[in-house]
Amino acid sequence: MAESLKNQLSDATAAVHGGEDIHLGMVTRAKVMPIFETSVFTYDRLEDLDDFLTGNPDNYSYTRLGNPNQRALEDWILGLETADLPPGNWDALATGSGMAAIAACIGSVCDAGSRVALSRDIYGGTQSLLEHEFRRWAVEAVFLDFSNIEEGGLPPGIRLVLVEAASNPLMRVSNIKRLAGIAHSSGARLVVDNSFLSPALFKPLAHGADAVIHSTTKYINGHSDASGGLLVAPAEWAASARRVVQNLGGHLSPFEAWLTLRGARTLELRMAAHSQNGQAIAEWLEERPEVRRVWYPGLASHPEHELAKQQFPRGIGGMMSFDLKGGSESVAAFMQGLKLIKLAPSLAGLTTSFSYPMKTSHRAHSPESLRELQITPATIRLSVGIENRDDIIADLKAGLRVTAGTGD
Numbered sequence: 001m002a003e004s005l006k007n008q009l010s011d012a013t014a015a016v017h018g019g020e021d022i023h024l025g026m027v028t029r030a031k032v033m034p035i036f037e038t039s040v041f042t043y044d045r046l047e048d049l050d051d052f053l054t055g056n057p058d059n060y061s062y063t064r065l066g067n068p069n070q071r072a073l074e075d076w077i078l079g080l081e082t083a084d085l086p087p088g089n090w091d092a093l094a095t096g097s098g099m100a101a102i103a104a105c106i107g108s109v110c111d112a113g114s115r116v117a118l119s120r121d122i123y124g125g126t127q128s129l130l131e132h133e134f135r136r137w138a139v140e141a142v143f144l145d146f147s148n149i150e151e152g153g154l155p156p157g158i159r160l161v162l163v164e165a166a167s168n169p170l171m172r173v174s175n176i177k178r179l180a181g182i183a184h185s186s187g188a189r190l191v192v193d194n195s196f197l198s199p200a201l202f203k204p205l206a207h208g209a210d211a212v213i214h215s216t217t218k219y220i221n222g223h224s225d226a227s228g229g230l231l232v233a234p235a236e237w238a239a240s241a242r243r244v245v246q247n248l249g250g251h252l253s254p255f256e257a258w259l260t261l262r263g264a265r266t267l268e269l270r271m272a273a274h275s276q277n278g279q280a281i282a283e284w285l286e287e288r289p290e291v292r293r294v295w296y297p298g299l300a301s302h303p304e305h306e307l308a309k310q311q312f313p314r315g316i317g318g319m320m321s322f323d324l325k326g327g328s329e330s331v332a333a334f335m336q337g338l339k340l341i342k343l344a345p346s347l348a349g350l351t352t353s354f355s356y357p358m359k360t361s362h363r364a365h366s367p368e369s370l371r372e373l374q375i376t377p378a379t380i381r382l383s384v385g386i387e388n389r390d391d392i393i394a395d396l397k398a399g400l401r402v403t404a405g406t407g408d
C-alpha cells in the first residue's frame, strides 16, 4: 500500500492491501515472463478502459477475456505454424483444453443445419462433442472414409472437414494436401488436429489446411502436467472462436499457459528424441514373436508408409500401436511384467506410457465399429518417451516375456 497510508489503516484493510505496491517497472525486467495469476486488471484512467473496449489486444481487463500468459503461448504457436507461409492475417487462440479449442473452432463456423465431416477414426472426445452436444444444436456430424472421396465428392452442406494428421491409435495418416482440395472444391474448410505430430514435425497450413488445432496437453506441453488447447486460424475466424471461448468460459488459466510455454520451449529437442526412439522401438517390436502386428508409419508395413515419408520428413514422433498375440488376457499379463512403463490414458509425455484403446479412448465403440477400425482386444497403444532407448526396450521385453511365457 502507499507509504502515506501505512499508519492510517486498520489491520483488516492492511491485510487486503498489503504487498500490492511492488514496482511493476522492475517486475517487467524478469528474464522469463512472470505468471500473471490475476483474474482482473486495474485501471488508473478512464481512457485506458476505453482503449480496452475498442480492442487494443495489449490492454488486459479480465482473464476470461485475455491474459498476457495466454497471449505469449498464442504468439508462440502462431510463429511456428505459420512460419513457412507468405505473410497473412493469421491469429491464434489458447483454450483450457484441446476439447475447448475444437468446440470453439466448430462453434465459430457452424449454425443450425451445418454439417461437419469427420474421419471415422477421429478422437473419441471430438466424436462425443458432436454427437452429444452439437447434435442438439442441429449441427450434424457425417463420418466418412476420405480415401474413397474425390474432389467435389463431399455430401451436401458440409461446412467443415475435421481430420487428424495421424490418427489414434493406429496412426493412419491423412494426405492433407489432397483433403484440402476435396474440402475446398465443395466450399468447406479443412481443420487439422495436429496433436499427434506438433509443429516440430508437421505444419498443416503449409499443406493447404485452413486451421490447425492442438491439444497442448500432449506433445506441446509434453510433461503431463498441464491441460490446454490451441487454435490457429485466419484472424477473423480466430476472433469468432475467441468470442465463443469468452462466452462459454473455456479460457486457459495463466498458470497452465505459463507451464505449457515452459514445456514447449524444448519441443524441437523432444520431438527429435520421440521420433528416434519411436522408429527404433517400432522396428524392435516388429521382430518380436509375441507381437502380431505393429502400426507405426515409419515401418514399411504401415499402409501409409510412403505418404508418411513424404508428409513427415522430419520424423513421426513416438506414438504407435501393436497387437499382442492372444486377447485381453495377454494385455493383463504384459502389464504385470512392466516396471517403468505405466498404463496412462493419455499420451505424448516425457515418459513412455501405454494405453488400452478398448477400455479407454475407444470404449464407446460397438464391436462392429472396433472391427472396422482394426482395434482388437490385444491392441496396445504405446507413447514412446525420451528415456534411454535400451531401458525402454528392456521394460517392454520384460512385459512381452510374461505374455507369451516364451522367454528368449
Ligand SMILES: *Cc1c(COP(=O)(O)O)cnc(C)c1O
Residues within 6 Å of the ligand: 097, 098, 099, 100, 123, 125, 164, 168, 193, 195, 196, 215, 216, 217, 218, 227, 228, 229
Ligand atoms: C487429447 C486429444 C484431444 C483432446 O484434448 P484435451 O486437451 O484432452 O481436451 C483432441 N485431439 C486429440 C488428437 C487428442 O489426442
